[in-house]
Amino acid sequence: MINTEGMVAETAAKIFTDLCGREIPHQAEAGAYPQELWDALVENGLLLAWVSEDNGGFAAEPDEIFGAIWASVQAASPVPFAETLLANHMLDQAGLAPASGSASFAFSGADIPFGGQVEQIVLFDAKQGTISLFDNPADERRHVDSLSPDGATRFDPAGKAALASAKTNFTGRAFEALILTVRAVQMASAIEAALNLSIAHVSEREQFGRPLSKFQAIQHQLAVAASESAAATMAATQAASACARNGNDPAKAWHEAVIAKVQISHSVEAVTVPFHQVHGAMGYTQEYDLHHYTRRLWAWRDALGNEHHWSRLLGAELAVASPDQIWKGVTTGEWIAS
Structure with a gap:
């Protein structure tokens, strides 16, 4: 957690x-x-x-x-x-x-x-x-x-x-798990912070005599972003929990860490586009706070390999696993050995 x-x-x-x-x-x-x-x-x-x-x-x-x-x-x-x-x-x-x-x-x-x-x-x-x-x-x-x-x-x-x-007894896989988990936590936190900033903005700013939050298009955009934020937080929490469970051997948390990095990286575009759109021109100004979160998200998405890189590695492992092994990993966290 x-x-x-x-x-x-x-x-x-x-x-x-x-x-x-x-x-x-x-x-x-x-x-x-x-x-x-x-x-x-x-x-x-x-x-x-x-x-x-x-x-x-x-x-x-x-x-x-x-x-x-x-x-x-x-x-x-x-x-x-x-x-x-x-x-x-x-x-x-x-x-x-x-x-x-x-x-x-x-x-x-x-x-x-x-x-x-x-x-x-x-x-x-x-x-x-x-x-x-x-x-x-x-x-x-x-x-x-x-x-x-x-x-x-x-x-x-x-x-x-x-x-x-x-x-050190730690393997490259163990360090990958640690670093990817840290990045997943950072990315999920940044998404939540940018979401809260966006909600506050549309609640305070008015257009045509009513708050931006009352417009259906704005509500739809932020509803999608909120769903992605919730998914990102859950993925990061799962990775963090696996890392904590396997503190002596983080390599056992590799699958959860990779899944979190892939999931949250996929969410980045889905959230940053509406965040900037609902802010209008203000979202792109240097003086405003939004870019401190979205620029980090764009950088972290590609750092250490983007979602396509890690999807290929994870997919290669799962492709040679049996359905029972995959199901056990999903339901118990006990994944197949590398």
């Missing part, structure tokens, strides 16, 4: 409410990093929440971690909160100390979210079965185009000395 009421999630939500007002994402895009927000997250130990007590963390349950990530997206937070949480968790799985500052992850050649901002990069080498920590000097960051306001870079470890490196 996605626990938004536990101590970790509630602490995160309060920090984002207090220190990430609607002006913060706009200021961040203009180059003003929200240092006060980041310092509050550090001082409250939230960046170590997904780290074991042996490594200085407090080993929070995954459902609370997902609740905290949910809160960060609701606030359109422009800091690498989820990325640092996940990077530190990856280091912890190899018995390594957490990053000394902000961090992101490099995996399977994918673009690195927040790569232009973070101080360190955690690299997972699936072939070698190793986790390594690298510095990310500002003058060596290779930026790539990104729809997300968070930006992205590429990272090439060739010729670079790792600050720390160790073997």
